[in-house]
Every structure is written in structure tokens, then in C-alpha cells.
Amino acid sequence: MDNHELEQALRRLALERVQPAPELLAKTKARLRRNPFIPWLLLASLASQAASVAGGYWLLFVFPAGWLFKAFWLSGLFALVALPLALLALELPNREWPLSRA
Amino acid sequence: MNQHSTFKYVFFALAALVLFLFFGLFWKRAAVNSMLLQSPPSPLMIKTTIMVLPVLALFIIAAFIAAYVYQDAKKRGLDPWLWATVAAFVPYFIGLIIYLVMRRSARRTCSKCGRALQIDFSICPYCGEPLSLKCRKCGEAVAPDWKVCPRCAAPLDHAEE
Numbered sequence: 584m585d586n587h588e589l590e591q592a593l594r595r596l597a598l599e600r601v602q603p604a605p606e607l608l609a610k611t612k613a614r615l616r617r618n619p620f621i622p623w624l625l626l627a628s629l630a631s632q633a634a635s636v637a638g639g640y641w642l643l644f645v646f647p648a649g650w651l652f653k654a655f656w657l658s659g660l661f662a663l664v665a666l667p668l669a670l671l672a673l674e675l676p677n678r679e680w681p682l683s684r685a
Numbered sequence: 686m687n688q689h690s691t692f693k694y695v696f697f698a699l700a701a702l703v704l705f706l707f708f709g710l711f712w713k714r715a716a717v718n719s720m721l722l723q724s725p726p727s728p729l730m731i732k733t734t735i736m737v738l739p740v741l742a743l744f745i746i747a748a749f750i751a752a753y754v755y756q757d758a759k760k761r762g763l764d765p766w767l768w769a770t771v772a773a774f775v776p777y778f779i780g781l782i783i784y785l786v787m788r789r790s791a792r793r794t795c796s797k798c799g800r801a802l803q804i805d806f807s808i809c810p811y812c813g814e815p816l817s818l819k820c821r822k823c824g825e826a827v828a829p830d831w832k833v834c835p836r837c838a839a840p841l842d843h844a845e846e
Contacts, residue, residue, distance in 0.1 A: 614786045621782065628777040635776070648713050659706045666699060667774035670692075671783070674767060 692766035696751075699774050703744070711737060747773045754784055761789050796828070 584592070615621050642653060751773035758768040768788075771780040795802055797814040808815050820827050820834040820841060827834055831841050 624778045624782050631777050663702050671771050
């Protein structure tokens with residue numbers, strides 16, 4: 584295998600790994616469209632993102648505490664967000680995509 | 686320690702961390718207020734208490750989401766503690782959205798008689814068709830008439846319920 588073939592093979596491998604299979608993508612979109620709560624959840628998600636920006640500003644610039652307290656508090660918040668995300672990242676690839684309904 | 690109990694501990698550890706962070710913030714604010722004004726309960730203390738209420742409402746919503754996802758995942762044969770943790774603690778409702786997309790159907794139909802069945806049935810109660818055959822090697826669900834597992838290529842004469 585020469586360099587060009589190796590590059591092509593690596594590029595194909597990267598695309599296959601990054602891009603989800605088209606049928607899985609279609610079924611995911613179908614499930615998102617079918618559930619009537621999804622638009623409301625997306626709205627709530629956007630609202631909570633905006634609220635978290637406002638909350639972050641309030642914590643950093645309004646809340647009466649020292650920077651050390653704020654740094655500790657934010658590191659605790661980071662741990663709180665990072666742990667379930669890590670759990671999801673570790674567990675999700677091992678789960679079978681349950682498609683008995685789609 | 687099995688996987689279920691691990692996720693259960695993760696769930697309660699994260700819940701404790703939420704309470705710790707929240708009460709830490711509240712305590713700090715209350716301490717600063719009482720230091721500034723020297724006469725608790727001050728109007729600022731009352732204001733602080735009112736500010737706590739939306740956060741408490743968020744906690745209650747998260748608790749309801751966790752309880753719903755726990756029950757629903759259990760009913761569907763998924764890991765309830767893992768999904769309750771993801772739905773309650775992944776921010777901005779993203780965990781809940783992922784769960785709603787990923788979860789498997791709570792009902793399925795018998796391949797032989799076509800009747801609707803619950804997901805955790807191992808055999809059809811109407812016609813006796815075995816439902817949850819799995820490959821002994823990799824645990825993949827397989828059909829009763831398959832000879833080889835499509836995932837690991839193991840022969841399926843040892844398929845188990």
C-alpha cells in the first residue's frame with residue numbers, strides 16, 4: 584500500500600467513524616419528530632441555556648463572595664456536569680440502539 | 686459490585702453534590718447578609734429566600750424527571766439508574782432528550798401470532814413462541830430460526846432464553 588492508498592484508507596475510516604449510518608440518522612430524526620414533547624424540551628433547553636448565562640454573570644459579578652469561593656463553587660459545578668457527560672460518553676457506544684419501534 | 690449499584694451510587698453522589706453546591710451558595714449569601722446588616726432576618730435575607738424558590742422548583746422538576754425515567758427505563762428493560770442519572774444531571778434537558786430517542790419500545794409483537802406483548806416477556810403467552818433468545822457468546826438478541834449469530838458468528842445451537 585503506497586502513501587496515497589494509505590491516505591485514502593485513513594480518510595474513509597475517519598468518515599465511517601464520524602458519520603453516523605444513514606439509516607440510524609433517519610430513524611433518530613423520525614423518533615425526534617414523532618415525540619410530541621421534543622419541541623417543548625428543546626424550548627426548555629434553550630431557555631435554561633439562556634438562564635445559565637444570566638446565572639453565570641450573576642455568580643461572577645453580582646454574588647457577594649470572594650473569588651476563591653467562586654472558583655471552588657464553579658469547580659464543583661464543573662464536576663457535576665462532567666460526571667454525567669462522562670458516564671454518557673462511556674456507556675452510550677456500548678448500548679445497542681433499540682430500534683424495535685422505528 | 687454490579688453495574689446497577691454503581692450507577693445508583695453515582696446518582697446519589699451527584700444529588701449530594703447538587704445539594705452541597707446549592708446550600709453552600711445559600712449559606713454564603715446568608716452569612717454575607719447577616720454580616721452586613723447585623724439584624725437577621727433582614728429584607729435582603731427575605732429576598733434571598735425568594736430567589737431560592739425557582740432553584741427549588743428546578744430541583745423538583747429534576748426529581749420528577751429522574752423518577753419518570755427510572756420507572757420508564759425499568760419497564761422497558763433498560764438500566765434504570767444509568768438513565769435516571771443521565772436524564773436528571775446532563776444539563777439543559779439534553780439527557781432526557783437522548784433518553785427519549787434511545788429508549789426501546791415498551792411493547793413488541795410476537796413473530797409467530799402477531800399479538801402485542803410486553804418487552805420483558807421471554808415467551809409468548811398466546812402461542813408459546815420463545816421471544817428472547819440470545820447468543821451465548823456475545824449476548825446479541827437472535828431469532829429462533831437463525832443458525833449463526835450475525836454479530837459474532839458463533840453457532841446458535843446453544844442459544845439461550
